[in-house]
Amino acid sequence: MKYMKKLMAVLLMTAIFVVSGAQEESAKTKTDLVVVLDAGHGGYDTGATGNGLQEKQLTYKIAQYCKAELEKYNGVSVYMTRSNDSFISINRRISEATKAKADVLVSIHINSAPSADAKGAEVYYPNSNYRPFCGSKGQRLASAIQKNLVNLGLRNRGIKTLNSMSGNTYSDGSAADYYGIIRGAKLAGYPGIIVEHAFISNASDAKEHLAGNYALRQLGIADAKGIAACYGLKKTGSATASLEKTEITKLTGKSSSSAYIEWDTVDGANGYEIYRSTSRYSGYKQVAAIKKRNAGAYTDKSVKAGKTYFYKVRPYCMSGNKKMTASFSKAQKVRLIKKPIISIGTLSSSQVKIKWKEVSGAKRYEIYRSTAQDGKYQKIAVVENRLSFKDTKAGKKSYYKVRAAGSGINGNTYSSYSKVKWKGSK
């Protein structure tokens, strides 16, 4: 029996070892990220034309510039669905990508519209149906590329999904993606996106962003850097070359003496550093370093009521024993609200007036009541533009507390609760 137990344990451990060994094995045999670039149109299919330009020529050049830039990174293999000016069907593009063992397919296009005013960049990514990871990864890639295109000065038309207009579905009955290249990639098991770089039909887009090799190269580099950032690719000899900076997505006061911060996580990061100052442009000191690659939030409890604080966050990664940091996020501001000081006036057996002094930074006040001092408090009112509240439903024993609320970034800022006062207290 004892021996059996031991044997079982050994078998179990072996099994675990084999499983983790197998995972490592597959990670080793497929080290490179495979990016397939799909230069839209070709051959007799010129794509859109305008302002003396042909889409098929522009997409091919952008794809080549993108490839050249991407190949400066480690751990990536780049393939093209077409390597000359010939017509290729959508199905063929997908099968080429699948044959290359694509992790992602990036289809490169130029936009056109009947209205000459339409301009700017937009990226289509897979909807969240059928294979949701294609949607989520595709969305992240789309926004990474779009950000870079907008940084070149292109109008931001956003990132988008588009469902089949004729009611086509995936095998699970969910709405299919409209674009064949996105749908085909998803069916083959990897995300596909369509980057519409600029409008060939718009004179200023054509002149600024499509005419000439310099402009096209900027577009190709923007795509490549977006891909690198999204997949955490690193350039030779520089671990931080592709470590993207993050941005603060939420900043609020959680109480009078704690601030709450959220930020976007960044691929390739090993952790995040949080910096704080009492002025926007100087005096930042590190308040925390979180050693977690997927950490996206922090509560700072070393702050004081009534004060204004600025926060910045930056990702870091480790290269051997060396810590490399990305640049800082934009600074964001939060003003912590002091807790109200309240007083109680008893008007009758069931009427109580709760009063408080104005608290700076407050936009409204929340009044809470309980039947026991340490009991469960219920929010009974939210008051704006007033510094008192008359409770007409006071019980024999009613305890009150009030907190102030103001605005934060993507959320409310709250003060701590006031001291509890009970009916009859002054």
Ligand SMILES: [Zn+2]
């Ligand atoms: Zn096109």
